[in-house]
Amino acid sequence: MDKHIILKLSIINCQLSISTMAMAQTKPNIVYIMTDDHTAQMMSCYGNSPIQTPNLDRIAQEGVRFTHSFVANSLSGPSRACMITGKLSHKNGFTNNEHGIFDGSQQTMPKLMQLAGYQTALIGKWHLVSTPTGFDHYDILEGQGEYYNPTFIHDDGTRSIEKGYCTDVITDKAIRWMEQRDKSEPFILFVHHKACHRDWLPDLKDLHAFEDQTFSLPSTFWDNYEGRPAARQQEMAIGSSHDMDLIYDNKIYLPGDTSRLSRLYLDYVNRLPEEDRKTYFQFHDSLSRDFKAHPLTGRELTEFKFQRYMRDYCKVTKSLDENVGRLMQYLQDNGLLENTLIVYTSDQGFYMGEHGWFDKRFMYEESLNTPLIMRLPQGYNRRGIVNEMVQNIDYAPTFLEMAGAPIPDDIQGMSLAPLLKGKDSPKKWRDAIYYHYYEFPAEHMVKRHYGIRTSRYKLIHFYQDIDQWELYDLQTDPSEMHNLYGSPAYAKVQKRMHKRLRQLQEYYDDPIEKELKHIQ
Numbered sequence: 122m123d124k125h126i127i128l129k130l131s132i133i134n135c136q137l138s139i140s141t142m143a144m145a146q147t148k149p150n151i152v153y154i155m156t157d158d159h160t161a162q163m164m165s166c167y168g169n170s171p172i173q174t175p176n177l178d179r180i181a182q183e184g185v186r187f188t189h190s191f192v193a194n195s196l197s198g199p200s201r202a203c204m205i206t207g208k209l210s211h212k213n214g215f216t217n218n219e220h221g222i223f224d225g226s227q228q229t230m231p232k233l234m235q236l237a238g239y240q241t242a243l244i245g246k247w248h249l250v251s252t253p254t255g256f257d258h259y260d261i262l263e264g265q266g267e268y269y270n271p272t273f274i275h276d277d278g279t280r281s282i283e284k285g286y287c288t289d290v291i292t293d294k295a296i297r298w299m300e301q302r303d304k305s306e307p308f309i310l311f312v313h314h315k316a317c318h319r320d321w322l323p324d325l326k327d328l329h330a331f332e333d334q335t336f337s338l339p340s341t342f343w344d345n346y347e348g349r350p351a352a353r354q355q356e357m358a359i360g361s362s363h364d365m366d367l368i369y370d371n372k373i374y375l376p377g378d379t380s381r382l383s384r385l386y387l388d389y390v391n392r393l394p395e396e397d398r399k400t401y402f403q404f405h406d407s408l409s410r411d412f413k414a415h416p417l418t419g420r421e422l423t424e425f426k427f428q429r430y431m432r433d434y435c436k437v438t439k440s441l442d443e444n445v446g447r448l449m450q451y452l453q454d455n456g457l458l459e460n461t462l463i464v465y466t467s468d469q470g471f472y473m474g475e476h477g478w479f480d481k482r483f484m485y486e487e488s489l490n491t492p493l494i495m496r497l498p499q500g501y502n503r504r505g506i507v508n509e510m511v512q513n514i515d516y517a518p519t520f521l522e523m524a525g526a527p528i529p530d531d532i533q534g535m536s537l538a539p540l541l542k543g544k545d546s547p548k549k550w551r552d553a554i555y556y557h558y559y560e561f562p563a564e565h566m567v568k569r570h571y572g573i574r575t576s577r578y579k580l581i582h583f584y585q586d587i588d589q590w591e592l593y594d595l596q597t598d599p600s601e602m603h604n605l606y607g608s609p610a611y612a613k614v615q616k617r618m619h620k621r622l623r624q625l626q627e628y629y630d631d632p633i634e635k636e637l638k639h640i641q
């Protein structure tokens with residue numbers, strides 16, 4: 122080849138690699154922290170929280186806090202599937218935990234991020250059953266995972282038990298991966314905690330925390346579910362011995378208890394090494410003996426269970442907050458804060474005694490909402506509160522846009538980048554979100570339902586073994602205690618909401634209403 126041509130080619134080549142490097146450096150990194158069952162009521166940046174979460178608050182203070190952040194299906198696997206595909210459950214195929222196996226051959230956001238030149242890694246809870254695809258590295262918990270000495274499945278197919286408390290172990294692994302990554306390329310790291318999932322086993326250093334604190338009952342704690350038969354028929358009540366177990370959930374256990382749930386409880390606690398086990402039981406035996414010496418019944422027992430539940434949940438959350446602080450410190454110490462999008466969210470919200478419940482699943486506010494705070498990379502100037510309605514299907518297109526990658530047409534979420542770029546919100550945004558929950562019959566017995574929420578109203582249809590509509594005016598009844606469906610005063614609103622529901626079902630291509638009409 123002619124000498125000049127060779128020289129020219131090598132100059133072009135050189136220019137190309139310099140410009141690729143420059144591009145790589147300007148593309149923001151993404152650290153996506155998703156917890157399990159951590160709800161906004163238990164984060165001090167959301168106000169009225171009985172626990173302080175200073176490290177999470179820092180993310181919100183230095184970045185943005187979404188006040189209307191919703192899931193599309195309030196359950197772990199389905200939520201995770203929505204997040205990595207940017208599609209609703211009926212499109213990504215993972216509708217429920219019980220029978221779902223995620224089809225890993227489909228298009229996912231991590232795969233598209235790889236194509237955009239990102240290194241991708243996933244650490245922690247996966248819960249989508251099939252082997253993860255689209256990750257250069259993964260190290261995941263088995264199923265729900267364990268709090269003490271958890272078992273991990275590594276990306277070479279092997280498994281091992283890792284010593285330590287789950288939230289610490291996941292954070293250590295996340296930091297270790299960032300240490301050894303290729304530092305010339307941008308990365309997206311998914312840190313998926315097990316905390317604060319049931320049965321809320323604390324780090325031993327926090328065994329005694331919150332024991333002096335008495336928690337106020339939410340105003341809806343003694344709800345009688347009038348006008349809401351699906352709410353009445355759930356099995357997630359703190360007051361029910363069947364739903365919330367005194368041993369398994371509240372750890373009121375003394376040696377000799379042999380029920381199925383005490384065996385399960387022991388299986389988890391006995392993962393602790395012997396010395397730690399002693400420390401654990403010293404504390405809990407004394408609580409259990411006190412309880413057995415003064416047994417409670419009726420409302421007193423329910424309130425006792427609520428206090429124990431709140432304390433355990435707070436202990437687990439405290440360690441979570443500290444570990445997020447540790448991860449932030451790593452980013453700061455390594456000069457990564459400037460050009461990294463840090464997202465903190467949960468796979469759904471949770472009931473902290475509202476309506477007398479724990480768990481999630483319902484389209485009511487506490488579990489439809491999921492916390493969402495972000496610290497933004499350079500070039501994204503929004504700060505403070507974002508009130509627009511956003512959903513977990515929006516993360517995929519957001520990350521793709523930030524990575525400068527095209528957003529495929531079949532992604533159903535909307536990129537949040539326009540909300541994050543400037544100081545103000547764009548004029549036009551979505552006016553409603555769509556929801557569909559499928560797991561019934563199943564644990565906690567929450568009936569199948571779908572619905573829409575606008576900034577003021579919510580319309581829900583419970584179906585399958587029930588045919589019940591509910592309508593709420595969130596402005597006058599934020600706790601959703603008064604089902605207004607059929608009320609003459611709301612006839613116009615009801616009609617409008619039905620119309621908007623049909624439009625959204627058409628837009629998202631969810632055939633449910635047509636299928637139900639066909640069955641009737």
Ligand code: SGN
Nearest residue numbers: 158196197198218319320480564565
């Ligand atoms: C487990 C829990 C349930 C919980 C589901 C789903 N029971 O089955 O209380 O609703 O997970 O949670 S337990 O006895 O195993 O703790 S999810 O967040 O993974 O969807």
Ligand code: CA
Nearest residue numbers: 157158197468
């Ligand atoms: Ca969850």
